Amino acid sequence: MGIAENYGHEANPRSKSANDLARARDAGFHSLSKGFEGFRNSLDSIMSDDPRRSTRGGKILYGGLYSALDQTYEHPQFNVLRRAIREHTLQTVPILDGATFFGPVTDSPWTSVTAIVRATGHSDQTVRRLLVELGHLETLRTPKEAIFIRKDVASDVIERFNNTATLEEASEMLGLTTSVVRKLIDAGFLSAVRDGQTAPARTFKMNDRYAREDVLEFRARALGTFGSTVEPGWLPLGAVAKRCNIRVIDVLQLVLSGRLVNVGRLACGPDIGALRFDWEEVDATQRAPKSSLFGRTEVCKRLRIGNDTFALLVRNGLLPSTQVRLRAGRALSYMVTEQAIDDFDKRFASFSRLTEETGITGKSLRNQIAEGRRRLGLRRPN
Incomplete structure (x- = not known):
């Protein structure tokens, strides 16, 4: 020594x-x-x-x-x-179980990346990327002595793989296509698992993973307590969305909010893909009641305002509105109730309407406003 x-x-x-x-x-x-x-x-x-x-x-x-x-x-x-x-x-020193060091080694605190690969079924590259993400490896391409990992780290990595799912695995669990699941993620129904530790700067792409518990919880919420009764003519998720000219996630939102009653589940499927929908019920939820809601064109005509003014009033909350997906298209439209129109009409009037109802010319009215004799936001006279 x-x-x-x-x-x-x-x-x-x-x-x-x-x-x-x-x-x-x-x-x-x-x-x-x-x-x-x-x-x-x-x-x-x-x-x-x-x-x-x-x-x-x-x-x-x-x-x-x-x-x-x-x-x-x-x-x-x-x-x-x-x-x-x-x-x-x-x-x-990472000496693995099975080696000999003053007798057989059976209690080594070390294991290998290969052992994690065998335990999880994921590729060597995927395992290494997660180890780099967690800060246990510095680079993906490591020297030979760096292929060994402490067992407690390996257990954590294996647990992460077992408790999380890739996008493709989540899609399989839900019975939906990956494109639909991506839209669910974008809409906030599912969130990727983020590690709280400070990881080194990435020089590679790390695919997001999603908690299996969250995926299963979302599936259970969507399946609800729907029975196995499926009427003739009921359609699967993708087909009913296409028939009603809406998005798949809109149909799922109707299911999660409890607005659909006529929903059945095929006995052969435990996932969302096994649901069948009454397309007429779905279609009815997308139609705005004509007797109570008015679109931009009708509101502008009644209040004698332009499209830009309508957008400004809605954006600033001066004209209460609700968004409805009309039968005619996918985009949400701002709709206003009869009561909201009447309340606004009692409080405000457009410039053109003032000139018409008061008999004051536009030039004279502008001068009075400029001189402070009249203020903007005039009440409409009774």
Whole structure:
């Protein structure tokens, strides 16, 4: 140990003089006098940095010291030394279970990326990307000694894979296409799992993963308590959306909000794809009641305002409105109730309407407003 500390772990004791050996003994004794901490530091100075050390065992790591303790010094008094070297080495060097280091290794705290790949069924590249994302590997292309991972880290990674799903897996669980699931994600129905730790800057694309629990919860909400009664003419999700000229996520929103009653589920399917819908009921939810709601054109005509003014009033909340998806198209349209039109008409009047009802010319009215004799936001006279 003293020779390694003074002259390096590759030094040959036979080449040293008596004085060199005496200085080495003093250095070794000084380290060991510090107890196990000094002993472990001495081991680190002896330990080889050969990249094969994890697979080739103690001979590569410690050379003649390991050979002597393993084959020559069999007296039980050396057991404490063997145990101390074994414990420190297994914590420091990734020697896997099944190897031999002063006996068979069965309690190693290390495992390999390959073992994670076998346990999860995911590719080596996918596993490495998650390890980089979590900060356990620095790069995707790692040297040989970096393919080993501590078991607690491996357990965490395996658990993450088992508890999360890719976009394709989530699509299969829901019985929907990946394009529909992407729209559900964009609409906020599902969210990707984000790691709270600070990960290194990515130089690669890491596919999002989604909590299986959230996916299953969403599926259960969508399936609800619908029975297996399916009437002739009821359509699957994609077909009913196309028939009613709306989006698939709009149909799902109707289901989640409890606005649909005539929904059945095929007995052969446990996923959302097994649902069947009464397209007439779905279509009826998209039609605005003509007797109570008015669109932009009718509102502008009744209040004598332009399209830009209508948009301004709606945007600023001066004209209460609701968004309705009309039968004619996919876009949401702002609709206004009869009561909202009447309330606005009692409080405000457009400039053109004022000139018509008061008999004051437009120029005169503009002058009165400019001079402060009249203010904007005039009440309509009774």
